[in-house]
Amino acid sequence: MTAVVALLRAVNVGSRTVRSAELKAVATSLGHTEVVTYVNSGNLVLVPADGASPDDVAAGLSAAFESQYGFAVPVVARTAAEWELVVRALPFRAEAESDRSHLVVYCWDGVPDVASIRTFDASVYGNETVIWHGRETYAYYPDGIGRSKLTLPVLSKAAGRVGTARNWRTVLALQKLAQERS
Known part of the structure; x- marks a missing residue:
């Protein structure tokens, strides 16, 4: 299993x-x-x-x-x-090496609405960069996550999906735990 x-x-x-x-x-x-x-x-x-x-x-x-x-x-x-694919698909390689505490992966309960995410403009919320990829969304928060206006509810509305977010450190820790059980 x-x-x-x-x-x-x-x-x-x-x-x-x-x-x-x-x-x-x-x-x-x-x-x-x-x-x-x-x-x-x-x-x-x-x-x-x-x-x-x-x-x-x-x-x-x-x-x-x-x-x-x-x-x-x-x-x-x-x-x-x-x-494993979530980890491999990371579009922010340099940031993962230098600034992983500002890197987040949003996991959705399905594929986001393509028409909606095509028109989504993260720059309205600040300096964040958002990359939509299948059932995940990768976001880089160069100014920090805590005060950002680009929140899970904002992204969930854009995606038309229910989801949850994890920081990159947690993503890697869960990868290791999953590898140990597979």
């Missing part, structure tokens, strides 16, 4: 606290094995139960978290091989 990277959106934000041990317990209760978490922000790497697809893993985790915690938890999942 190949590993799956599962990214939960909006956990441990405000009053929506779910500890890593609880994330792991929910995933394990669904029959997934070799479940590990990475930092306390909704990152799981697991081997899916009964050969479940990444979409099945995402839907199952989302339903289980909503049932257990009473709030919607969108989940985006990729196989280890798909995650």
Whole structure:
């Protein structure tokens, strides 16, 4: 079996606290094995139960978290091989070497609306650079992420999709964890 990277959106934000041990317990209760978490922000790497697809893993985790915690938890999942492609497709190689803390990957629950992203202008929001690539969007925030107006809701609206973001350090850590389980 190949590993799956599962990214939960909006956990441990405000009053929506779910500890890593609880994330792991929910995933394990669904029959997934070799479940590990990475930092306390909704990152799981697991081997899916009964050969479940990444979409099945995402839907199952989302339903289980909503049932257990009473709030919607969108989940985006990729196989280890798909995650490798996310890493390889990075259009910001120089920035990944020199300034990785300002580099973010947005993962969507499907391919963004082509017509909408074609007209999207990141320069309206500041100095950020955005590259749309399949089900991912790569963004470089040279002035920092914290105060940027180019936020997940802005990109989600442009994409017409539900998604979640991870910084480049987390992307690489999840790649390593997925490789160890595949």
